[in-house]
Amino acid sequence: MTRLRILHHTAYRYNRRVTLSYNEARMTPLTEPQQVVLESQVRVTPTQAAVSSYKDYWGTRVTAFDMQIPHEFLEVVSSTTVEVHRVERVPAEGDIVSWERLRSPELEDQFSDWLPQSRLSGPGSEVLGTLPGVVEGLDPHRAAHAVFEWLRGEMRYRPGSTAVTTDAEQAWNQREGVCQDLAHLAIGSLRSLGIPARYISGYLHPRSSADIGEVVAGQSHAWLEWWDGEWRSWDPTNHKPAGDFHVTVARGRDYRDVPPLKGILSGGGGSHLDVGVEITRLA
Incomplete structure (x- = not known):
């Protein structure tokens, strides 16, 4: 069993102002028999975004948000704590x-x-x-x-x-x-x-030898x-x-069917994307 804290940060810096956008984030892990989400949050900046969530056809938790004000950047930060206990059964x-x-x-x-x-x-x-x-x-x-x-x-x-x-x-x-x-x-x-x-x-903690509490660049x-x-x-x-x-x-x-972040927008004229994932083993 492991307990992991995952921080996933995505930022778009637009070359020109975006007048409006509609986006969907698939960054929240599933709760199922072999893993349990203990806490999760998705934060969107600018904070004027109208945010909602739903489960799609495949059972994925989707955070949907639309931005109907002019904006020059978009940041989405997902933070999750999850326990994982996988058992790969050898078939008879x-x-x-x-x-x-x-x-x-x-x-x-x-x-x-x-x-x-x-x-x-x-x-x-x-x-x-x-x-x-x-x-x-x-x-x-x-x-x-x-x-x-x-x-x-x-x-x-x-x-x-x-x-x-x-x-x-x-x-x-x-x-x-x-x-x-x-x-x-x-x-x-x-x-x-x-x-x-x-x-x-999903996500992968890349180093099983990492100490408890050590923050590593995840994937x-x-x-x-x-x-x-x-x-x-x-x-x-x-x-x-x-x-x-x-x-x-x-x-x-x-x-x-599963991109972490996708959307449509009006304006922008191109953008610069910055993505980072940090994973900390808590147990």
Whole structure:
């Protein structure tokens, strides 16, 4: 178990005055069986913003705010204290569904959000042609791990090598990407085999050896979950299941469902973006 305090700061400085804007922030972690939010707050500056919150279709807590006064900057600060206690259960033989069961109309309907390829998850014809040989003779659980291991040997993590609009096929073609791309590629590969998979956005404390109370530069992070009889996690950047230093904020089909901050505005003429995440281990 870990208890983490997370401070996520985002600031836009506009080149010209913005007359009005509407924005949505997805920065508040979820409360669920393996993590509990103890306290959370999202602060918006200028303070004249009209702020509300709701849960979207995917169950993510969204802070929505509109600014109907002229403004030259926008700051959003999310602070959260969360306890995480993850248990990755080793499946027994009877826990894994068969390929036949996965392809049944009942499960295809149940997981209809997580089986079709989304705009960013399609891995392309080269990957699709290779995957059958990677998973031949394996049940869905072992097949998923075979896919992860194969992608580990093919892809390289390289910061700054892609953009948020990069899709899985583009990342594959250059054989490198960031956590978002590695997650998209693994998700698209699993979906192409008929294994439900979904994109996870959250935070990662990068240093498990940090002292209690030590503030470290944290990371917004992406990983995935897939279903083979129950939902399981995998972090393709770090080649392991999500652990007590992973904090889940949002789930979706791909990054487009879960951006930390998005909006529309009138005016501005361009902007400078500054983002920082600080994570402190409290227990």
